[in-house]
Amino acid sequence: MDKQTVILSAAMKLFGQKGFEGTSVRDIASVAEVNPAMISYYFGSKEKLFEKLVEHKAAYLKGVFEELVNNTSLSQMEKLTIVIDGYIERMFQSPQFNHLLHRELSLERRPQLKNAISDILLRNFVSVRKIIQDGVEKGEFKKVDAELTIASVLGTINHMLSSEVMCRKMLQKGKDFNPFQSKKLKERIGEHLKQLMCSHLLVNNK
Amino acid sequence: MDKQTVILSAAMKLFGQKGFEGTSVRDIASVAEVNPAMISYYFGSKEKLFEKLVEHKAAYLKGVFEELVNNTSLSQMEKLTIVIDGYIERMFQSPQFNHLLHRELSLERRPQLKNAISDILLRNFVSVRKIIQDGVEKGEFKKVDAELTIASVLGTINHMLSSEVMCRKMLQKGKDFNPFQSKKLKERIGEHLKQLMCSHLLVNNK
DNA sequence: AAAAATTAATTAAACGTTTGTTTAATTCAA
DNA sequence: TTGAATTAAACAAACGTTTAATTAATTTTT
Numbered sequence: 001m002d003k004q005t006v007i008l009s010a011a012m013k014l015f016g017q018k019g020f021e022g023t024s025v026r027d028i029a030s031v032a033e034v035n036p037a038m039i040s041y042y043f044g045s046k047e048k049l050f051e052k053l054v055e056h057k058a059a060y061l062k063g064v065f066e067e068l069v070n071n072t073s074l075s076q077m078e079k080l081t082i083v084i085d086g087y088i089e090r091m092f093q094s095p096q097f098n099h100l101l102h103r104e105l106s107l108e109r110r111p112q113l114k115n116a117i118s119d120i121l122l123r124n125f126v127s128v129r130k131i132i133q134d135g136v137e138k139g140e141f142k143k144v145d146a147e148l149t150i151a152s153v154l155g156t157i158n159h160m161l162s163s164e165v166m167c168r169k170m171l172q173k174g175k176d177f178n179p180f181q182s183k184k185l186k187e188r189i190g191e192h193l194k195q196l197m198c199s200h201l202l203v204n205n206k
Numbered sequence: 207m208d209k210q211t212v213i214l215s216a217a218m219k220l221f222g223q224k225g226f227e228g229t230s231v232r233d234i235a236s237v238a239e240v241n242p243a244m245i246s247y248y249f250g251s252k253e254k255l256f257e258k259l260v261e262h263k264a265a266y267l268k269g270v271f272e273e274l275v276n277n278t279s280l281s282q283m284e285k286l287t288i289v290i291d292g293y294i295e296r297m298f299q300s301p302q303f304n305h306l307l308h309r310e311l312s313l314e315r316r317p318q319l320k321n322a323i324s325d326i327l328l329r330n331f332v333s334v335r336k337i338i339q340d341g342v343e344k345g346e347f348k349k350v351d352a353e354l355t356i357a358s359v360l361g362t363i364n365h366m367l368s369s370e371v372m373c374r375k376m377l378q379k380g381k382d383f384n385p386f387q388s389k390k391l392k393e394r395i396g397e398h399l400k401q402l403m404c405s406h407l408l409v410n411n412k
Numbered sequence: 413a414a415a416a417a418t419t420a421a422t423t424a425a426a427c428g429t430t431t432g433t434t435t436a437a438t439t440c441a442a
Numbered sequence: 443t444t445g446a447a448t449t450a451a452a453c454a455a456a457c458g459t460t461t462a463a464t465t466a467a468t469t470t471t472t
Binding site: 413414415416417418419420421422423424425426427428429430431432433434435436437438439440441442 | 443444445446447448449450451452453454455456457458459460461462463464465466467468469470471472
């Protein structure tokens with residue numbers, strides 16, 4: 001792994017844990033085991049490192065649902081199920097990145113970066129909305145509020161996993177329970193969301 | 207308004223906008239129009255001011271649903287509707303405080319404060335869970351995952367309102383659209399959540 | 413009620429750290 | 443031998459906090 005990637009990884013970890021302003025360049029350099037000056041040398045500044053980080057990581061989640069929309073061999077609910085599992089999988093794989101994105105969005109700072117982040121998130125959003133809208137048009141889904149339906153799916157996952165402490169307390173778990181390593185929780189969230197979406201969306205649902 | 211309250215208000219505004227580490231003591235003092243030294247004088251430190259702020263503001267949302275749980279003249283769905291409207295109302299009234307709480311929870315800093323915050327949030331959580339569980343026992347509700355159902359309600363609201371920029375983009379609104387002053391959006395979220403909960407929870411729902 | 417004494421509030425300035433970044437020297441690789 | 447990589451040191455600026463002096467308010471004493 002080359003030095004720039006090591007720095008990006010360290011920054012990812014620390015920004016996720018302590019936030020951007022809560023993390024010092026020296027912190028990052030220490031975790032990455034490089035000289036603090038290397039961050040300016042490679043990225044120009046701490047803020048540009050942040051931008052590079054978002055850009056770099058965002059590649060993984062860019063347009064992953066795009067092809068799914070035009071798939072004709074799956075029902076709309078089957079597509080939505082894939083979307084749900086996809087979001088859950090991503091959240092469990094790198095929760096820190098999700099925390100970072102949403103935290104940055106909720107701050108009134110770095111509007112340019114906020115814009116970039118929301119554009120990235122929006123791309124998947126548009127795909128999923130198309131899936132729901134198609135379902136409604138085909139008569140497979142009820143006439144629902146597509147935008148808010150997506151907010152419910154994503155919101156549930158984020159709300160459940162935005163804080164380990166809170167998650168443990170909500171689920172009445174002990175200190176040894178680690179949400180992000182719990183396969184059970186992962187399945188539980190998926191199960192809930194699929195049930196929720198079935199009763200919310202399907203027309204022939206009793 | 208006495209000086210301490212002015213400082214608390216300024217801190218509330220700035221912590222909400224820029225985060226705790228992103229706000230300097232001098233920023234707060236400037237907005238509150240007091241000498242920076244007054245913050246140490248009154249609160250001891252910036253961090254203790256933060257704790258005081260949470261404690262102070264939390265009083266407003268402590269146990270507001272407690273009496274609702276034991277109300278016998280309302281159906282469980284009627285209670286839940288009140289809960290939903292209550293959460294929405296609170297979120298529209300002081301979104302900054304909600305942002306602040308959830309941002310702090312998602313950070314790995316100040317574990318003591320995180321604990322205090324989650325305890326505050328948990329109190330309402332327990333009330334609402336009781337409402338759902340009672341509904342299930344009475345046969346009014348389906349056998350659902352109570353904890354995750356609450357996460358869906360709160361998560362939807364938070365996800366929709368955690369960022370003005372993102373909200374605008376999701377709803378395809380122009381720059382003049384202010385989510386937090388939009389009565390229409392408020393009603394739309396309420397409408398969506400009630401429909402969502404009806405189809406998710408009610409047994410006799412076709 | 414006036415004066416004196418005491419406490420509280422407020423200030424500008426300075427404190428020592430830590431911040432992000434730059435410099436200039438040095439090592440490494442091509 | 444040239445250019446990139448790496449370093450320790452230093453930079454000015456900003457940070458949270460403290461100090462010491464002054465003003466304002468309150469209480470006590472006359």
